[in-house]
Amino acid sequence: MKMTNQRLEILNFLSQSAEHPSTEEIYNAVKQKLSRISKATVYNNLKFLIKHDIVKMVNIKGVSRFETQIRSHHHIICKKCSKIEDFESESLNQFAIDLIRGKTNFKIEQTSMNFLGLCEKCAAKSIR
Amino acid sequence: MKMTNQRLEILNFLSQSAEHPSTEEIYNAVKQKLSRISKATVYNNLKFLIKHDIVKMVNIKGVSRFETQIRSHHHIICKKCSKIEDFESESLNQFAIDLIRGKTNFKIEQTSMNFLGLCEKCAAKSIR
């Protein structure tokens, strides 16, 4: 793997970010450090990092958002404000994988669970 | 709810389709019956049907795909060929929901799990 400044800064930004930034947000952030970086480079690198299982992508309302793949975890997403909360449970993963094995011939490599609903704030607001 | 021919045909096509067609595919199929239908109408109706929990959307490699919301089920997706297999398990849903309740204040309304890996065919091919 060839390591470039651009790749490093993207990864650096992603690993420090608790949010799940979009391509646009990543581009703007990295631009602070590498003013000449292009969007194509951001796209290329995100694709590269995903292929190498370093970064993970979630699609929320048609927008791609990214995060570093630290450990397998899942997302709890607010339907209204798009806020994402991370959620991790090894037992849930194991439960799911055990269940699937035998039922299908797919070779499962990765699980991605999204739970959709309302966050505390939006739930409070919607009681009219 | 106002029911139109366009809406009916889209729904009709989706409920007969075992695949998970994209907007483009839905448009082409419905065009056979309603030759004057526009893409905007397809988009509008899909959005409408999702809002009313009649249709569900999955995003695979940046492309939106749709299916009728018969029962809550999950997807097993091939990373290579994008083939989608449906997978249903009430006990898995229950396990996940029970686990989350208490850990977070989100009000979960819907669960969506995607399992990524290789289908039988692609797995066989990749043994080089």
Add this chain to the structure above:
DNA sequence: GTACGTGCAAATGATTTGCGTTAAG
């Protein structure tokens, strides 16, 4: 009759591509 849905064409936004240049290993 009226609000909502439709078809069309143009606009927008995200992502990809082609290509000449640059830099990592």
Add this chain to the structure above:
DNA sequence: CTTAACGCAAATCATTTGCACGTAC
């Protein structure tokens, strides 16, 4: 050196929007 990565601009693709007209209720 050589190959992968970069930056830029143009191209493509999915989706949205504005608007005049049509139709379900």
